[in-house]
Structures are given as C-alpha cells and as structure tokens.
Amino acid sequence: MAKVKSKYVCQNCGYETAGYLGKCPECGAWASFVEEVSGGKLSETAVLLPDTNPPMKLSDIEMNTEIRTTTGISEFDRVLGGGIVKGSLVLIAGDPGIGKSTILLQTSGELCKNGKNVLYISAEESASQIKLRAERLGVKADNLYIYPQTNFELIKKHIEEMHPDLVIVDSIQAIYTSTIQSSAGSVSQIRECCNSLMSLAKTNNISIIVIGHVTKEGNIAGPKVLEHMVDTVIQFEGDKYKTYRILRSIKNRFGNTSEVGIFEMGGKGLREVVNPSELFLKEYNQTQTPGSTIIVTSEGTRPLLVEIQALVGTTPYPAPRRIANGVDTSRVLQILAVLEKRIGLNLSKQDVYVNVIGGIDVSEPAADLGIALAIITCVRDVVFDSHTAIVGEIGLSGEIRAVNHIEKRINEAQKLGFKRIIIPAANDIQDKIDGIEIVCVRRIIEAITRSVKKDNGREDI
Ligand code: TYD
Numbered sequence: 011m012a013k014v015k016s017k018y019v020c021q022n023c024g025y026e027t028a029g030y031l032g033k034c035p036e037c038g039a040w041a042s043f044v045e046e047v048s049g050g051k052l053s054e055t056a057v058l059l060p061d062t063n064p065p066m067k068l069s070d071i072e073m074n075t076e077i078r079t080t081t082g083i084s085e086f087d088r089v090l091g092g093g094i095v096k097g098s099l100v101l102i103a104g105d106p107g108i109g110k111s112t113i114l115l116q117t118s119g120e121l122c123k124n125g126k127n128v129l130y131i132s133a134e135e136s137a138s139q140i141k142l143r144a145e146r147l148g149v150k151a152d153n154l155y156i157y158p159q160t161n162f163e164l165i166k167k168h169i170e171e172m173h174p175d176l177v178i179v180d181s182i183q184a185i186y187t188s189t190i191q192s193s194a195g196s197v198s199q200i201r202e203c204c205n206s207l208m209s210l211a212k213t214n215n216i217s218i219i220v221i222g223h224v225t226k227e228g229n230i231a232g233p234k235v236l237e238h239m240v241d242t243v244i245q246f247e248g249d250k251y252k253t254y255r256i257l258r259s260i261k262n263r264f265g266n267t268s269e270v271g272i273f274e275m276g277g278k279g280l281r282e283v284v285n286p287s288e289l290f291l292k293e294y295n296q297t298q299t300p301g302s303t304i305i306v307t308s309e310g311t312r313p314l315l316v317e318i319q320a321l322v323g324t325t326p327y328p329a330p331r332r333i334a335n336g337v338d339t340s341r342v343l344q345i346l347a348v349l350e351k352r353i354g355l356n357l358s359k360q361d362v363y364v365n366v367i368g369g370i371d372v373s374e375p376a377a378d379l380g381i382a383l384a385i386i387t388c389v390r391d392v393v394f395d396s397h398t399a400i401v402g403e404i405g406l407s408g409e410i411r412a413v414n415h416i417e418k419r420i421n422e423a424q425k426l427g428f429k430r431i432i433i434p435a436a437n438d439i440q441d442k443i444d445g446i447e448i449v450c451v452r453r454i455i456e457a458i459t460r461s462v463k464k465d466n467g468r469e470d471i
C-alpha cells in the first residue's frame with residue numbers, strides 16, 4: 011500500500027511545507043496553511059461515482075438565459091451588466107466609510123418597492139443603526155428583513171427558511187462558521203463562509219451580495235481566492251473627502267468588466283450622476299491658466315471628460331521630483347522621455363506634477379497626448395484653448411497612436427459644448443460631426459503646432 015504523505019499548502023499562494031506555519035514565508039498571509047494528504051488507498055467511492063454528466067456536443071447544449079432582476083438604480087444595473095443575475099454571488103469591495111452599506115440599503119429599498127423580498131444580514135451594525143440609516147435614506151419597505159447576526163449556520167437556516175429574492179451580507183469579514191476554530195475575518199473563515207454562501211446561492215437559486223473590506227494596501231481583505239470564487243467583483247471607489255463615488259466592475263461572469271457607475275453622496279444617500287462629464291468639469295475654469303487641458307477618457311464603454319493639470323518648476327532638490335495623481339507615474343516618465351527625445355524639451359532640472367482633477371484614476375494610454383500638452387503649455391506659459399478636447403496615445407517615436415471608442419469620445423465632447431477635438435489621424439475618421447471640428451494629428455509636434463496658441467494668436471509655442 012502506498013505511503014500516506016501529508017503536507018501543508020498555503021491557500022493564498024500555493025507554497026508547500028512539511029509542517030504547519032502561522033505565516034506564509036512566500037506571500038505573508040496569516041493562517042493560510044491547510045493540511046493535504048496524498049497517497050494511501052484510493053477511496054472506492056471515487057470509482058463508483060455515477061457518471062451523470064458525460065461530455066456532449068457544443069451544438070447539443072441548451073441555453074439557459076439568465077434571469078436578471080433590475081436593482082432600480084440604473085447606474086448599479088449598468089455595472090452589473092443589466093441587473094442582478096438570479097443565483098449569483100456578487101462581491102462589493104471598498105474602503106470603510108465609502109458607502110457600501112448605504113448603496114445596498116438603497117438597493118434593498120428599491121427592490122422591495124418592486125415586490126421583492128430582501129434579507130439584510132447586518133454583521134457589523136445593530137438593527138437600530140440600520141433603521142436610523144433607513145430613515146435618513148427614506149427607505150420604507152415591509153418586505154425588507156434586517157437580521158443582525160454573525161454566525162453562518164444561523165444565517166443559512168434563515169436564508170433557507172425565508173427563501174428571499176436577494177440576500178445582503180454586510181460584511182464577509184464579520185461572519186464566522188462554527189466548523190472552523192479561527193476567529194471571524196481570518197483567511198480560512200472568509201474562504202469557508204464565501205464558499206458556503208456560493209453553494210447556498212446556487213442550490214437555492216438566490217442572489218447574494220456580500221460586502222468586503224479593502225486593506226490598507228488597497229486589496230480586498232482575505233485571500234485572492236475570494237475574488238476567484240464569486241461571480242462578480244465590484245469595486246467601490248472615490249475620495250472619502252469628496253462627494254462622488256465610482257462603482258467599477260473588475261470581474262463579471264455575466265457582463266462587461268471595467269464598466270463604471272457614478273454616484274454623488276448627499277444628505278439622503280447616494281444619488282446617480284446621469285451626466286458624469288459635467289460633474290468632472292464643474293470646476294473647470296473657462297478663463298484658464300497655462301498647464302491645463304481636457305481629455306476624453308473612456309471608462310468601460312462610457313466616455314468621460316476630465317481635466318488634466320500639470321505644474322513644472324525649477325527643482326530645489328538634487329533629483330527632480332515627478333509626482334502624478336490619478337495617472338500612472340511610469341506613464342508620465344515615459345511621456346517626459348518622449349518629449350525630451352522627440353521635441354527637445356529638457357526637464358531634467360525641473361519638478362513635474364501631474365494631476366487628474368476630480369480624483370478619478372485615468373489608466374488608459376489615450377490620456378497621453380492630453381498630459382503632454384498640459385506639460386508643454388505649462389513650460390511655455392501659454393494657455394490651451396478651453397474649447398478643445400484631446401485624445402491620443404503617444405508612441406515612443408513621438409507618433410500619435412489610435413484609440414478605441416473614438417466616435418463615442420467625439421460625441422461626448424460635442425455634447426458638452428467643445429468646439430474642437432484633437433484625435434489621432436490613425437483612427438481614420440471620415441465622417442464629419444456637426445458642431446465640432448475634428449483635428450487629426452500624426453505626430454506630437456503636429457499636435458502642438460495645431461493646438462497651442464500664444465496670447466498673440468501665433469500658432470506656435
Ligand atoms: P456607509 O454606507 O456606512 O459606508 P461603508 O458601509 O462603506 O463603511 O457610509 C458611511 C459614510 O457615508 C459616512 O461617512 C456618512 C456618509 N453618508 C452620507 O454622507 N449621507 C448619507 O445619507 C449616508 C447614509 C451616509
């Protein structure tokens with residue numbers, strides 16, 4: 011008979027050791043080791059299992075169209091891909107205080123208005139705290155049940171008895187199952203509870219939304235497997251000190267990812283922002299100062315106009331500083347390198363600061379040209395035309411590369427009253443769009459000469 015071997019495997023990264031360890035030396039996760047036994051006599055049941063699911067032809071498989079329930083909040087629906095899919099498990103993650111409990115209580119209220127039953131498991135707050143929030147949000151619903159409970163077995167019992175349309179678990183870090191010794195919030199508790207919730211959702215065909223906290227480093231607390239387990243992961247972002255919030259889907263088995271929904275936090279909870287570009291341009295000054303441009307970025311399938319500001323000044327430090335907020339610092343460094351090599355703009359003795367106004371993150375390369383022009387206008391102390399928007403990726407040889415969703419971006423700029431838009435010639439736009447002049451550029455130098463005017467109106471910098 012084969013010898014029985016036992017090893018301990020980190021459930022976070024897969025690191026293996028012969029004995030139990032409290033902390034994984036590879037990934038630093040705590041209490042993540044689980045014993046795995048291999049070898050020994052094979053279980054006879056493994057051989058006797060009935061084969062109910064034989065391989066079948068793709069063409070023979072019947073499609074079950076998923077049943078979606080709209081949440082009553084269209085920005086939330088958009089991020090979910092058109093509503094909550096029946097029997098799915100959704101994870102909403104975000105910093106403490108960002109508004110996770112608020113949006114889910116509002117969603118519960120909307121669903122109840124449409125005759126659905128909702129069970130809200132509050133593992134962090136008391137029933138009266140939830141009631142207080144519901145009063146503030148104006149949520150009145152007879153078929154909304156609040157259950158302050160942290161024990162998973164009791165939660166399971168009530169879900170099975172009540173069979174609601176939607177269950178909300180606030181939060182996954184605060185519940186525990188009695189089958190595991192460790193305390194609530196530990197890696198193994200989170201994993202086990204999430205796994206059990208997943209099978210509960212699938213076997214009973216109930217939609218479950220769980221709230222997850224984000225660690226200081228910005229990761230969803232708990233093992234990465236949490237993200238793998240659930241059907242949909244939605245990140246709730248925003249600046250706690252500002253009023254708007256962004257819901258972003260980062261994984262969705264039933265829809266598009268990187269779709270965003272935008273909200274504003276007010277005295278009566280979260281309000282949908284129907285025209286987000288207006289929100290981001292609210293403080294945009296029409297009588298501008300040098301170093302500011304407007305770009306059209308694309309979040310998922312939605313175009314957004316945002317302002318980029320740059321500040322360039324002589325450095326008092328031996329090594330100049332490059333600080334970027336809302337854009338990737340390495341992208342700014344690359345743009346500076348291209349500007350130096352291709353148009354001879356030497357900033358090695360200058361500090362450079364780049365800021366995306368409104369606090370959203372613009373990660374796509376289509377923002378390159380807007381960043382470059384903000385830097386150039388600041389260096390040359392000229393004002394960029396306040397009615398011109400910019401899109402374009404900058405290649406290493408100074409060429410302007412094509413971007414996606416160009417028609418949507420142009421239309422959005424036109425809708426918001428921009429008179430001109432600078433786009434990559436590589437996008438090959440033939441059609442004219444009423445009310446907006448389309449300027450196609452091939453190289454960075456062409457973008458500069460065709461867009462930056464001095465106060466005296468000369469078309470150069
Ligand atoms: P909350 O939903 O409790 O955050 P989370 O569950 O993500 O920790 O929201 C907390 C913050 O939102 C808190 O700082 C107060 C603020 N808030 C408002 O500004 N208006 C409101 O109507 C509500 C309910 C909360």
Ligand code: MG
Pocket residue numbers: 110111112134180
């Ligand atoms: Mg909360």
